[in-house]
Amino acid sequence: MVLETEDLRVDYGHVRALRGVSLKVRRGSLVTLIGANGAGKSTTLKAIIGLVRPSGGRVFFENRDITGRPTHKLVAQGLSLVPEGRHIFPDLTVRENLKLGALLIRDRREEERRLAEVMEMFPRLGERLNQKGGTLSGGEQQMLAIARALMQKPKVLLLDEPSLGLAPNLVQLIFEKLEELKRGGATILLVEQNAYQALRIADYAYVLETGRIALEGPAKALAEDRRVIEHYLGG
Amino acid sequence: MIEGFYRAIARLPWWLRWSLAALILGVVVGFVGSVQAAQGEAGPGLLPQFLNHFINGLALGCIYALIALGFTMIYAVVELLQFAHADIFMLGSFGAYFALRWGISNLYLEGAVPLWAVVVMAALVGMAVAGLLGYLVEKLAYRPLRLRGAAPVAGLIAAIGLSIMLQNLANIFFSPDPRSFPPQSFVIYQLEVADTPDFQRPRRFRVVNQTAWQAPEELMGRDFYLRIKARSQRGESAFSPPVKVEGRESARFIRFGEEAQEGGLSIGFVSYSRRVDERGRQLLTISWEKPPLDAISFPELVPRTPLTLMGSGVDAVTVTPVQLIIFAGTLVLFLVLFILLYRTQLGIALRGVSQDPMAIKLMGVDADTIVSFTFVLVSASAGLAGVLWGLYLVQIFPLMGLFPGIKSIVAAVVGGMGNVPGAVVGGLTVGVLENLVKGFIADRYSPLADAIVFLLLILILLVKPSGLLGSPKVEKV
Numbered sequence A: 001m002v003l004e005t006e007d008l009r010v011d012y013g014h015v016r017a018l019r020g021v022s023l024k025v026r027r028g029s030l031v032t033l034i035g036a037n038g039a040g041k042s043t044t045l046k047a048i049i050g051l052v053r054p055s056g057g058r059v060f061f062e063n064r065d066i067t068g069r070p071t072h073k074l075v076a077q078g079l080s081l082v083p084e085g086r087h088i089f090p091d092l093t094v095r096e097n098l099k100l101g102a103l104l105i106r107d108r109r110e111e112e113r114r115l116a117e118v119m120e121m122f123p124r125l126g127e128r129l130n131q132k133g134g135t136l137s138g139g140e141q142q143m144l145a146i147a148r149a150l151m152q153k154p155k156v157l158l159l160d161e162p163s164l165g166l167a168p169n170l171v172q173l174i175f176e177k178l179e180e181l182k183r184g185g186a187t188i189l190l191v192e193q194n195a196y197q198a199l200r201i202a203d204y205a206y207v208l209e210t211g212r213i214a215l216e217g218p219a220k221a222l223a224e225d226r227r228v229i230e231h232y233l234g235g
Numbered sequence B: 001m002i003e004g005f006y007r008a009i010a011r012l013p014w015w016l017r018w019s020l021a022a023l024i025l026g027v028v029v030g031f032v033g034s035v036q037a038a039q040g041e042a043g044p045g046l047l048p049q050f051l052n053h054f055i056n057g058l059a060l061g062c063i064y065a066l067i068a069l070g071f072t073m074i075y076a077v078v079e080l081l082q083f084a085h086a087d088i089f090m091l092g093s094f095g096a097y098f099a100l101r102w103g104i105s106n107l108y109l110e111g112a113v114p115l116w117a118v119v120v121m122a123a124l125v126g127m128a129v130a131g132l133l134g135y136l137v138e139k140l141a142y143r144p145l146r147l148r149g150a151a152p153v154a155g156l157i158a159a160i161g162l163s164i165m166l167q168n169l170a171n172i173f174f175s176p177d178p179r180s181f182p183p184q185s186f187v188i189y190q191l192e193v194a195d196t197p198d199f200q201r202p203r204r205f206r207v208v209n210q211t212a213w214q215a216p217e218e219l220m221g222r223d224f225y226l227r228i229k230a231r232s233q234r235g236e237s238a239f240s241p242p243v244k245v246e247g248r249e250s251a252r253f254i255r256f257g258e259e260a261q262e263g264g265l266s267i268g269f270v271s272y273s274r275r276v277d278e279r280g281r282q283l284l285t286i287s288w289e290k291p292p293l294d295a296i297s298f299p300e301l302v303p304r305t306p307l308t309l310m311g312s313g314v315d316a317v318t319v320t321p322v323q324l325i326i327f328a329g330t331l332v333l334f335l336v337l338f339i340l341l342y343r344t345q346l347g348i349a350l351r352g353v354s355q356d357p358m359a360i361k362l363m364g365v366d367a368d369t370i371v372s373f374t375f376v377l378v379s380a381s382a383g384l385a386g387v388l389w390g391l392y393l394v395q396i397f398p399l400m401g402l403f404p405g406i407k408s409i410v411a412a413v414v415g416g417m418g419n420v421p422g423a424v425v426g427g428l429t430v431g432v433l434e435n436l437v438k439g440f441i442a443d444r445y446s447p448l449a450d451a452i453v454f455l456l457l458i459l460i461l462l463v464k465p466s467g468l469l470g471s472p473k474v475e476k477v
């Protein structure tokens, strides 16, 4: 297991957002975490990457306990998060946004190589390198957020609702890119509300309900589960 | 906080904004008219006057810009109005002052380095002192608040408290009296102390600029011999005749005869007195006469003779060497800053923090490190402003930060809070307006002058509510 949480709990004051979440991500697999609004999906990712402090439970990354370690250190160790709402830097150019993704790389040539790679993956960004991030369309901003995380060549990529608020053709495009990454051997933990697409490309899935894992299993199996179809696939 | 201010102005109905603006303009123009009419014909022409005030304004404006940079960048990064920034400016000035004093007496007067090198060194010390203070202030005062998620007003209160504290510490340690910057004159006194009147194996002590000295503990209750010579950049005197300090004598005054008065630097008398302090310790104070001052007044750090740009006589448009130094210093600092902000990864990260502090952590950088770096950077700039202020206005004192501080905050607001080029534009605008108003409209020392300056700045905000370079949408997205 490259990433694992054990009975993870998070409280926001009196709000108990996570009440013991245990999940595992195997190297080279795409694991998805689905659930309704407010189920605690974002909180799970934030607790993993140190943006919120868990009140209980543990997080293991490459078999080391990383619970409560500061975010920037985890990023340096190979965890990357594409946050919900993209959080690109609106007043920096696309190139500068990407450069920040490569902030920890000292080697300029390596930086250029990665830049070329992500631009090959997202040609639309390549055409807009000198444009301010804030002037991009929503879909382009999402691509930028993903590309920026990919500049870090993460060992595990955490994605929080990358398809949120995008037109159907763009949703399609984003999921194609995720499949492409998966084929390239990437390890991904994907949080989604678009359960249909997520289950289609994932290897394994967890269903989160009010801070607890309600169901888990291979994505194929869950996609056929009656409860999942009823609640998440609009069937 | 500041956003609220911009929003409040922007929310005024347009007709109210414009009529207020027109009213202010009318009042100021009317005032100018009446003052000009009363002035009559004599004196320099209008254009050279204007240009001179303009140049003076630019010089002052550069200093405001250097300070405003800090207000604006700190606000951009942590949304805090760092009131104590003005006091860091003051302490930078004091840092440079003490470095200057030390450097002149220990390096320049010893012939080790030329004067300009001492000035440069002092400027660097001033910047370093300010930068270090900025670091400490952030680390010890603001960071704990930030990490606990304190409300913005807590930061503001901390900032005001810090400002008052720094001012009062400076009052205590440096005394509230203004000092001239640079120190005007230097005399170094060399004291030799020995057991025998032939001064074999003497112990040497140095005293700078003071004409009194506390003898160390081991000289208490003993007889010893003492002689003193004075030295300045004009040369040095011979040793005074030896004085015997008697261990059992409580006080004595020794005047030397004519034979000791050769050259301009001789010491006419030496006296000593003993007393017991409140803790029961013996104190032996030795004092002596200060040689005639005219022999040792210190040369100007920077020549004061103005350079003429155009015209002559009363119509001459001039710029002083200090002003040129201010222009050059400010230009270099802002060039370096812009290269840093726009060409280096650290600079990009710094701009990133101000836009999205959470996302910057996801880039693998400790946001706190960048905040620290920002404080150091802008505080060092304020330190430079303090040095330039000292060179320009030749006086420093613990409360000196107050007015430049207020004007720099206003400059940052007028330029567009959070906007670095805005700090430059705002600073220059405030400086130039201030000098034009004080030159043409109101008396330099009348409180009316500043009121008119502020009125004009309000006018700018009425016309452009987000500040000169601020973006129209004020809310952060």
Ligand SMILES: Nc1ncnc2c1ncn2[C@@H]1O[C@H](COP(=O)(O)OP(=O)(O)OP(=O)(O)O)[C@@H](O)[C@H]1O
Pocket: A012, A015, A016, A017, A035, A036, A037, A038, A039, A040, A041, A042, A043, A044, A084, A193
């Ligand atoms: N900063 C916060 N302070 C207080 N409560 C919070 C905070 N962040 C989240 N919560 C609460 O924690 C619970 C889980 O929130 P979380 O954002 O993890 O849900 P989510 O599954 O990501 O939802 P969505 O699909 O809407 O993004 C919610 O009830 C939310 O209201």
Ligand SMILES: [Mg+2]
Pocket: A041, A042, A043, A084, A160
């Ligand atoms: Mg969420």
